[in-house]
Amino acid sequence: MDTTSVWRATAPKAALPSLQGDIATDVVIVGGGITGVTLALNLAEQGIPAVLLEARDAGFGSTGNSTGNLYETVSRGIHRIIDRWDKDVAHAVTVARREAVDQIERRVQKYGIGCGFRRCALYRYATSEEGKERVEKEYQGSLDAGLRVRWEPSLPPPFHPPHGQVMVLDNQAQFHPQAYVRELARQAAGHGCLIFEDSMVLEVDTDQRVVRTVRGKVSAKHIVLATHSPKGLHLVQAGMVVNREYGLATRIEKDGFPAGIFWGSGVDRISARELGVDDETYLICVGEEHKTGQEDANINLDRLEAAAAAHFHVRDIAFRWSAQNYAAADSLPYIGKDATGCFIATGFETDGLTWGTVAASIITDEIIGRDNLFAPLVKPSRFSPVKGAKGLVEENVAVLKSFIKDYVTDRPGIPLSQLMPGKGDIVKVAGESLAAYMDPNGNLLLVSPVCTHMKCKVHWNSVEKSWDCPCHGSRFAPDGTVIEGPATEPLQRHFLQDVE
Structure with missing residues (x-):
């Protein structure tokens, strides 16, 4: 089965060279997704020498397998951050993420990036009675976090009638993430950043501050691991739940689906949006999350296809793909320097396009010595045993079960x-x-x-x-x-x- 996403299939190539030889620089960035490429342009605009190494091509990983949605809230619910932290932290999250979405819009306009950026509303609704309470709780949590949400009685066609009212958050955004990141990479390269594709990192020497690939190495004052989960051994990995989520796209008639971000909660947890690109229009559906390596991927993809067929009468599917996400134990990402002395950016859950942009700003500020008010909340060295207890227990139990299943009981072959x-x-x-x-x-x-x-x-x-x-x-x-x-x-x- 071809698992190329609709984003990767419809975006122009960046066509950047691979690393050949040895380079010394101020900052080496490992990873060419939205975090790494945004940081590369940030540094280039500040006149700071930097090198970016991408294993395949710009946007290949989570960025190129995402939803293409941008929003100031978080997909699993801002009420979870209030529950684990408080209203002030939740408000700080929405402010930081709103500024990140605004930054993306400014860059699209400044550089004329053809990525279909548009402002739109975000809709949360219940697909079954089980989802009503969650939507109602999220409405109150959104108000507590300072978001301007409102109720609507129904959804536009072709949606089925929701269970209960529909929560609406205006002025969010959508774009083509792969097209955005690849053009951002070209702009960063044009501003002086050295960007290398097809340059997989084989070793990160944190003591010598050297990063090695098969055909060269980069020595730098700062190492940034913008690889979703940091490469090598890092303490934060023990406290993150790792999931895969599935996506599909089907061709539809132009104007056959309303503009907006649509999140359904209930027995079927499904995200839907429309995409217009290359004279084609697609309906994109994402959902069916499970822990990486712990369920049959075919079963989960089949469930998503069944849900899309039930809710939107989807039949002929043009693209199928999946993406990986890392959920931090206490619901906030880890951004900044960790115990290895490297900068890391991880724990974004399914909100990586916006969090990646936030992360690039935080790391830029720390490198140039500028204060960032949000940075202390997401520093990797934080320790929140109470706030993160549930997530830590969940992940450690999952790891323990895998060890027992595979080693103690000797998984049969x-x-x-x-x-x-x-x-x-x-x-x-x-x-x-x-x-x-x-x-x-x-x-x-x-x-x-x-x-x-x-x-x-x-x-x-x-x-x-x-x-x-x-x-x-x-x-x-x-x-x-x-x-x-x-x-x-x-x-x-x-x-x-x-x-x-």
Whole structure:
């Protein structure tokens, strides 16, 4: 199955070179999503020498697999931040995120970025009786956080009648995230930042302040890990829940869906929006979240397709994809320097486009020595055992279950002879457990099933043809190559003649 997102399929290429040789600079940024590229342009505009390294191409990861929605609230509910912190912190969150959305709009206008940026309303509604209480609680939480929300009695066509009233937050925004980030990268490069694509980082030496790729290295005063989850071992990884969420896009008639961000809560948790690009119009639906490596990806994608069909009569699907998100234990992201001395930016949940822009501003301010009032709230060194207790327990239980399932009970493997073309599974070969994938032509790839990050055992993702770690979210290609960190080393390759 092709899992290219509608964003990646419809955006122009940035066409930037790869790193060749050694460079010394002030700041090295690892990761070319919205966080890293925004930071690159921030620094370039300040005249600060910087180098950005992207493993594939600008916007390849979470940015290119997102919803394309921008908003000052948070998707899981601003009331959760009030519950774990207080009204003042929730208000500070909305102010910081509002300024980030405004910053994106200013840059779109300044640089003439063709990314379809538009202001629109955000609608929250209940898809079933189970969702009514959540919407009502979020309405009160939004008022407490200083948001100007209002009630509407219904939704526009083609929505089914909601269960209860519809909460509306005006003046939010939408854009094409991949188109935005790729043009931002070109602008940053034009302002003097050295941006390299196809330059996967293999090692981050925090002591020597050196970042290495296969064809070069960068020495810098500051290292910024703008990689969603920071590469390597970082304390914050122990307190984050790692999830995957699925998306799809179907072609619809122009003006066949109302403008806006639509979030449904209830038995079906689904986000919907319209996208017009390249003389085509798409309906985008996102939902069906689950912990990485712990459920059958095909089942979750099927559930999303069923929900889209039930709510919007979706039948012919043009694009299917998924994205990974990291949820901090206390509902606030981690932005700033951590114990390794590197800058990190993680824990964005499903709100990364706006949080990434906030993070770039915070890190820019710290590098140039400018005060940022929001920075102390999200510093990685904060410790909130009470506020984050639920999240910490949830993640640690998930990790413990994976260890018990895979090590204590010795997760069973199938005989290699039962592995079918196009499938992946844990197999037994000469008494040894290996992660095996057979491509559609019958070619076999064997790798170690042990994640190189923290030694959990990987699980097969049947939708994206990858080995996913259920502990901290590392993902690997069938041949063991790292797709997504925090792991930096590939899974060890094995060959049939060596293990038989």
